[in-house]
Amino acid sequence: MGLSWKQKVFLALLGTAVALGLTALILVLVEAVNILLPADTKFGIVFDAGSSHTSLFVYRWPVDKENGTGVVSQALACQVEGPGISSYASDPVQAGESLRGCLEEALALIPEAQHRGTPMFLGATAGMRLLSQKNSSQAEDIFAAVTRVLAGSPVDFQGAKLLHGQDEGAFGWITINYVLGLLIKYSFSGEWTRPLEGTLVGALDLGGASTQIAFVPGGPILDTSTQATFHLYGSNYSVYTYSYLCFGRDQMLSRLLAGLVQSPSASLVRHPCYHSGYRTTLPLASLYESPCVYSAAPQNLTQNLTVEGTGDPGACVMAIRELFNCSSAQDVGDCAFDRVYQPPLWGQFYAFSNFYYTFYFLNLTSRQSLGTANATVWNFCKEPWKLVEASYPGQERWLRDYCACGLYILTLLTEGYGFSEETWPSIEFRKQAGGTDIGWTLGYMLNLTGMIPAEAPAQWRAESYSVWAAGVVFLVLTLVSVLGAAAVQFFWPQD
Template identity: 70%
Template structure:
């Protein structure tokens, strides 16, 4: 018996659908090629526990590393509320509790499944170095408190420790040179490569309690105690770095005050040449008793309040600041900075950040002005009466009185490092480099990634564009013929 037209149409469409479907299946199974899918993103958290405050930095990088070092970007910077952890001597547990707010903010940006794999580290700097020298037991209690909090969080906590000044300076060197593309950079072809011309940048860091200088000198480093070596992105680096404890901004200005107290005598008001004329303040005993950088001979017994009167005399201020340094110890020595400390000749450009930048930013001196202009600007600011200074900077009274002394201190310190009118233009006063905050934390994380196992890209399968297009066409044809066959079966009238 012969087939009806309806049956013939139905079988033809069904056959076409079957052939098209088999073609799609063959394209998927036979023409697919093996590919490597992108590796997962990894995360790391570093707490920078400085002398005046603590900051959290969250970093991320692809798990398939470049020459055993991750290519890292900054995902979050969070300033912890409250003072530095070294201030919690009366209640160490609060040092740990203070970290929870920023930690929670960071965890909110990391996929929950990756919390247990997020390497987390806390590094304490000069504030805790000083406390450890003064009272080692209290310093250990504070570190134990932050360790307890971070160990109980869902991250992979690697530990809390007090960094050496050399670590702080050398990791800051890594941070800036990485951020500026001096270690590795993204090429126009879409690959991470090492720059053909390598010109490393030196770094100048100043915190509240210490200051660091780090750079790659032209000649070999003669004092091995000042040398730090790294291997990053397949290349070895040898960096000179030295840290001066008690030469940070807050510590130096505290030592300056103590020296002026000794000169004034125990009962009389202290005449401060670095404070503006007309400025007067009564300071509590903690202004002298609270710092390990102030010698015991300068501490008043019994403790009493200090009345300080500003005289606005930049020449006397500069003389008092220079007395904090021992420049004569380097007389006749070419490779020496001050206090008899070995330092090779300066080389290349330098980035000055932290309190270097904050001081000169306030004084509007971050545009590479000549050294003569910088000197003149600071002296004119120091000579302005306090009432005019107050009126010019409303809402900044807390730190306003200290910028004259800080400006002259920065000048003295940089000249002690060896900068002159000729080399002054080589200093860039910056808060960021390459869009990331400058400090030791990114450098630490870059170095740390050399110890985190790399993950190979996950295997997968994919087709070429032409095969993929053909597969889509045949898939659409299959669906169309199946729908057509169904329509024939349902809608074609019976013969």
């Protein structure tokens, strides 16, 4: 017997109710995923505004932090076109505009839904420190221009500021120890563990305007002004760190040349650190633009200076030594140079930035002995300019300076920081470790993540989601059951 029209209408209503219930369940579950299971990765952007160039780094880390600190990895490295922002003193607007290209790359990488929650920071180092000393209003104009551009982006811009030299060294120390797995690492048993004490390494950084050293000494740090403390992954660290302004690569070269000018009226300089046969002419005024050059400027700065290379490494080392002041600091004990306290060197060290770039060019990044490094640099310095040019085509921009830089690094590390023939093998010259650039930016981001509020742990989110979803399923099934029972009663009424 066929169904009556009432029964057909009821079945249609029942089918519609079930379909609507299932559709609602699917839509609600999708919404639950969006609300209760947010993206499990956070991002952060750091601009490293150095003296010679600016770089942008994007870092990412899981929402669930380990002992209060994010486990961070590098997602993008972008070098900004043009010089460092301190070079835009006469055109500060361009300092901000120069950052747009790399900023757009970063925004394209980070999911749009996470832009507002992504912190961004710009740290300016020694180049802007020098400009601030020379002309504070120009430095302020550059920071204002940079802030206008970055604050207009959709991310959480947290400011552009001058990074203290001590912070630059300390954050570099955090970076290298993190990427080497010496602060925390993932074990084969599936747990995060802290490596044994005594395995931490020191950091040696050589920028364009400053150089930094940072390490955990074997004894107490007697001068607290050189001490930085951190709390990372549930542990406390006390690090010796110091930054030497005016001892970076570019400023060293300027100071070196200025020191070779015999008199204010000199128009010719014979440079022992340049290869024999090299000759160039430059405006005399350019030598005295930096606050790092303490020599008295001649009255007539409009004249040009001719520089001729002599290729004499012995005389070059003597000129470089004049840049250092190694008078002892008896009141606090040990001294490195420039009357600065330094405890005895301890452990392994990683040397990066211009330490690495110079020694990589000289093929000295394979743990060669100090004697081999000395002999290699000296032999290179003695080569005539024509032979050097022919041997390294396409590298003319920096070629003339590798002799001076190589000898400067040897002098800085041995006579400045105190490395010896015995401790020299403890230095590794590296640009990266574990696919991550070594510098202060990652260390800064690691420290910053300790200040970002933790999200709910994944386990809690999963449990909450399961309970919530189970409740929704229960309600929908109850609705279907009630409608089904009504259908049975309707079709097969009991006597």
